[in-house]
Amino acid sequence: MDQDIRQLLSQRQKDRAFEVLLQRYQAKVFRLVFSIVGNSARAEEVTQDAFLKIWQALPGYDGRASLSTWIYTIARNTSISHLRAEFYRKTLPLEEAPEPFAEVESVLSRIEIERLLANLPDEQREVIVLFYLQERSIEDVAAMLDLPRGTVKSHLHRARKAMATMMEVRR
């Protein structure tokens, strides 16, 4: 899929390769970072830092992992470092507090959804959140979490079943 980028890299056209890569992955990386950081302004800043790291490391990309896995790993690590730094600073201003996701009129309230998600095991919650943020692409979620497609589907199905059961119990 990323043959064109690999080819540009082998021709030592780093800037052109980065341009193509940025165009292809910026939205996906942003949504991945957003799923971890939980605030769109912060997520944008962290996404820029992640791409800066990708730009720095691009000449050293050896092709052992797929390009997408390599990019998502850098993005995840950058997001986690950012969260750690925030945690140690412990001064999250009020206006930068994690923002709620899109506010919609729904049969289930935002709070209820959050409560259902909070009761899921971490890996199922992560898959569910990424699946909807990545516009229902199981392939993207699998690449981002470095999991086989089947495992992602099985986490999704288990999470949905568990959430439906929780909804049933609360009625």
Next chain:
Amino acid sequence: MTCQAAQELILESLDCRLDTEQQTSLESHIAQCEMCRSFREAQLVLDGALAGHYAAPQLSTAFKSKLAQKINAEKKQVVQEWLPDLLHLGGGIVATAVCFLWLPVSSTVVLIVGITLTFGSYVLQTMFRFWLEDLEGL
């Protein structure tokens, strides 16, 4: 079709489109099974709620220009970091070349002394810089 198979298909239908045969057998099972009907309703409610809850955020229009600024700053920083080293080595080479041309000493001696002094002072300077950085870090 068993209820378990029907519920797997219901979950599958949320991830991707079912083929006609699967869709038909699922619909005929659901028409007769109250439990699977309510399971599908619950799943559709949940799916709609989650899709609305996690509507994908969009990058701002300034994203690319800000990233370009960061990359340019990084490029400048790399040059600035190397500048003292380049100047040092360049200065050493020029000084050695001048001595080589002007001093009435054996050219081999000038070259050996020049190279030794250039690299020796470079190593000392680098160690001194690391020491200063360590002090700053404390």
